[in-house]
Amino acid sequence: MPFGSKDKAYNNSRSMAYLTAEQALADYAVLLTDLKRNLSSESSPVVLFGGSYGGMLAAWMRLKYPHIAVGALASSAPILQFEDIVPDTIFYDLVSNDFKRESLSCFQTIKDSWKELDEQGNGQDGLLKLSKTFHLCQTLNTTGALSDWLSSAYSYLAMVDYPMPSEFLMPLPANPIKEVCRNIDKQPEGSSILERIYAGVNIYYNYTGTVDCFDLDDDPHGMGGWDWQACTEMVMPMSSSEGLSMFLPDEFDYALYADDCVKNFGVRPRPRWISTEFGGHNISSVLEKFGSNIIFFNGLLDPWSGGGVLKNISESVVAIVAPLGAHHIDLRPATKEDPDWLVSLRESELEIISGWLSDHYGARGGALFQRATNKDSAAS
Amino acid sequence: MPFGSKDKAYNNSRSMAYLTAEQALADYAVLLTDLKRNLSSESSPVVLFGGSYGGMLAAWMRLKYPHIAVGALASSAPILQFEDIVPDTIFYDLVSNDFKRESLSCFQTIKDSWKELDEQGNGQDGLLKLSKTFHLCQTLNTTGALSDWLSSAYSYLAMVDYPMPSEFLMPLPANPIKEVCRNIDKQPEGSSILERIYAGVNIYYNYTGTVDCFDLDDDPHGMGGWDWQACTEMVMPMSSSEGLSMFLPDEFDYALYADDCVKNFGVRPRPRWISTEFGGHNISSVLEKFGSNIIFFNGLLDPWSGGGVLKNISESVVAIVAPLGAHHIDLRPATKEDPDWLVSLRESELEIISGWLSDHYGARGGALFQRATNKDSAAS
Numbered sequence: 182m183p184f185g186s187k188d189k190a191y192n193n194s195r196s197m198a199y200l201t202a203e204q205a206l207a208d209y210a211v212l213l214t215d216l217k218r219n220l221s222s223e224s225s226p227v228v229l230f231g232g233s234y235g236g237m238l239a240a241w242m243r244l245k246y247p248h249i250a251v252g253a254l255a256s257s258a259p260i261l262q263f264e265d266i267v268p269d270t271i272f273y274d275l276v277s278n279d280f281k282r283e284s285l286s287c288f289q290t291i292k293d294s295w296k297e298l299d300e301q302g303n304g305q306d307g308l309l310k311l312s313k314t315f316h317l318c319q320t321l322n323t324t325g326a327l328s329d330w331l332s333s334a335y336s337y338l339a340m341v342d343y344p345m346p347s348e349f350l351m352p353l354p355a356n357p358i359k360e361v362c363r364n365i366d367k368q369p370e371g372s373s374i375l376e377r378i379y380a381g382v383n384i385y386y387n388y389t390g391t392v393d394c395f396d397l398d399d400d401p402h403g404m405g406g407w408d409w410q411a412c413t414e415m416v417m418p419m420s421s422s423e424g425l426s427m428f429l430p431d432e433f434d435y436a437l438y439a440d441d442c443v444k445n446f447g448v449r450p451r452p453r454w455i456s457t458e459f460g461g462h463n464i465s466s467v468l469e470k471f472g473s474n475i476i477f478f479n480g481l482l483d484p485w486s487g488g489g490v491l492k493n494i495s496e497s498v499v500a501i502v503a504p505l506g507a508h509h510i511d512l513r514p515a516t517k518e519d520p521d522w523l524v525s526l527r528e529s530e531l532e533i534i535s536g537w538l539s540d541h542y543g544a545r546g547g548a549l550f551q552r553a554t555n556k557d558s559a560a561s
Numbered sequence: 562m563p564f565g566s567k568d569k570a571y572n573n574s575r576s577m578a579y580l581t582a583e584q585a586l587a588d589y590a591v592l593l594t595d596l597k598r599n600l601s602s603e604s605s606p607v608v609l610f611g612g613s614y615g616g617m618l619a620a621w622m623r624l625k626y627p628h629i630a631v632g633a634l635a636s637s638a639p640i641l642q643f644e645d646i647v648p649d650t651i652f653y654d655l656v657s658n659d660f661k662r663e664s665l666s667c668f669q670t671i672k673d674s675w676k677e678l679d680e681q682g683n684g685q686d687g688l689l690k691l692s693k694t695f696h697l698c699q700t701l702n703t704t705g706a707l708s709d710w711l712s713s714a715y716s717y718l719a720m721v722d723y724p725m726p727s728e729f730l731m732p733l734p735a736n737p738i739k740e741v742c743r744n745i746d747k748q749p750e751g752s753s754i755l756e757r758i759y760a761g762v763n764i765y766y767n768y769t770g771t772v773d774c775f776d777l778d779d780d781p782h783g784m785g786g787w788d789w790q791a792c793t794e795m796v797m798p799m800s801s802s803e804g805l806s807m808f809l810p811d812e813f814d815y816a817l818y819a820d821d822c823v824k825n826f827g828v829r830p831r832p833r834w835i836s837t838e839f840g841g842h843n844i845s846s847v848l849e850k851f852g853s854n855i856i857f858f859n860g861l862l863d864p865w866s867g868g869g870v871l872k873n874i875s876e877s878v879v880a881i882v883a884p885l886g887a888h889h890i891d892l893r894p895a896t897k898e899d900p901d902w903l904v905s906l907r908e909s910e911l912e913i914i915s916g917w918l919s920d921h922y923g924a925r926g927g928a929l930f931q932r933a934t935n936k937d938s939a940a941s
Binding site: 457 | 562625626629833834847850851864917
């Protein structure tokens, strides 16, 4: 942690300014080079592994520092989720699909809940009532804060919709969306929409059952750093569509977004920087012509797969797609409950990576041989 | 010029910190992308041209931003002049060779002059006498300052040893080293070594004959920015060898160099950063495996050619070498005095670059055709 502590590093924009993808890649480059020198293993090949933002870094690092690493496994890396490269509604549409596939009534209850929430919030003592229904620690100032809290839960649930119990963002059962929807659907007849919704999100925010009340301002996933990055270079436009989504229709408003960044961090974003630095609009051609040895893994349940590379680009830039996988499930620890498709796709990844290493040692072996030969002829 | 003016930009290390190769490349990336958008020519291919440091930037930019430019002409780009990639004596050996090939006695006079200079400087009123012999505006404090001034002249002369009159660094005649050596050699018998040396460098520092006295602290080539870069990332170790060089034997002392940087700029260099960022120790393999469409031009009279790429690396990363060329002579304006080899090598460069453009339009034409076909089938 630079600047002595996390508190100090995150204290102001002068130190936060170092929190960029480019700086991260440069740090990795120096770390790997120094580490290999210190370990006297300068000729050892390095393979990059990363999931989510880390997956973007892995792919970008292979593009920018091919001399440092022989290949990259970029898991659930939404490198296309910038500008207008993919439709800006795709993320929330995918989240919505995950709920719809489990239960149409669950999907519909969530879709109907926003209006209900708004009406109840605007009624007599509405915010107080809502705060009680949802067991909030503090009374709401706006319904918006509650909507955001609910939306976040749905999005995170879609990301971690794994077929086995997990504790990535929160302790959760296997197939958590199925559980959430079961809870929403199974409430006794006559239950209100919002009672159902509460029963649903309770699975996400309180699966262990130990939470007395919910604090909406809590930042359990430590997203402060990401918020800064989203306000500088990682501008990912996201809207929700009227038709396909269960979320409130909402169009991404860049001007408003940028003003919020100025207000919160004193910076104005550079929404086009990422595609300038790493390529974007023609990313297939960048990856095809200039990239090699990259695996893009995506699980189609993961809403981030909408901004991912889902098709093979070339012989050595390949896409592995798991229709039933969620956010970087391939990089999670192996468990006994792992379904066959997961075991088998991990094997495919290992096989591809082994190929990179063979290529590397093959090529290097050749060079060593040549050098030895030259030496001999110089001596003779 | 950022920060309002050159004076302000160069005023302290906080603004100087932006003077890096990486920042320059990022600036170019943003400039080119914005320029093309503003001119509604987003699909126009860009070719990078640069000489010397600019040549390094051109080559590095093609490696790091292949999506921004289709190719690069990197003229006299010493991308190997870092760490121990090339022998650290090569620069001054090449300068010395340029003098030796014109006149062995000239070479020897220069080689003998350092001892002479030192002895005279240490004698009674030595520094005053030296200052008079060399028409200096101020009396010398050390002989070292005079040695540096002379060494600089020889190095610059080797860089600009063009076969036609030029005004790149200074107004100079054609084949300036020949002229310098002629002046050194032709002094009347009995002339002292230092009188000969003065007659020689007078060609470089005062070819127009308008200079009354010489100011050693003058910075006619605006090297202040380069000095900063040499103290941060552009650490190019240079020694001069006892055997081959006409310079005083001198071994590069990194510790001393780094301490001077701390003293002068308050920064400690990162001598390994350039090879970490752009590759270096295995640069041929980087260029071969990950580079394409780069021409490395070098003239062998140019001492910077010692750190240049002098051999073809692949079909599209090629070296053009002019045995009689000096520093980025290919990029100088065409003149009527241009020798045939220069005319012809410029033609070769143009032909190669035309090939890049054809490739680009060929590939793009294909993609456009495909898109049109897809549209048709979608409509039908």
